[in-house]
Amino acid sequence: MKLKKFDIFYLVGLAGTTIFMILELALGFVSLNFTFLIFFWTMKLLSGFGLIMTVANGILWILNRFTEKFSKKEV
Numbered sequence: 797m798k799l800k801k802f803d804i805f806y807l808v809g810l811a812g813t814t815i816f817m818i819l820e821l822a823l824g825f826v827s828l829n830f831t832f833l834i835f836f837w838t839m840k841l842l843s844g845f846g847l848i849m850t851v852a853n854g855i856l857w858i859l860n861r862f863t864e865k866f867s868k869k870e871v
Contacts, residue, residue: 817831
């Protein structure tokens with residue numbers, strides 16, 4: 797399996813943040829509220845992308861389903 801630089805950077809970041817969050821939960825740091833805020837902002841951003849992808853897939857499904865009807869041009 798060949799890993800690119802982006803994949804390695806992503807995996808190192810994922811491991812680092814996982815260890816950081818486990819330490820925060822175990823030791824009860826005060827900054828936990830701030831990290832939860834960042835987490836929820838990130839989830840809100842990603843859910844917006846999911847909504848856009850869902851709408852785009854729905855439109856593509858409609859266009860593929862009714863290709864013959866849309867391809868007829870009447871003037």
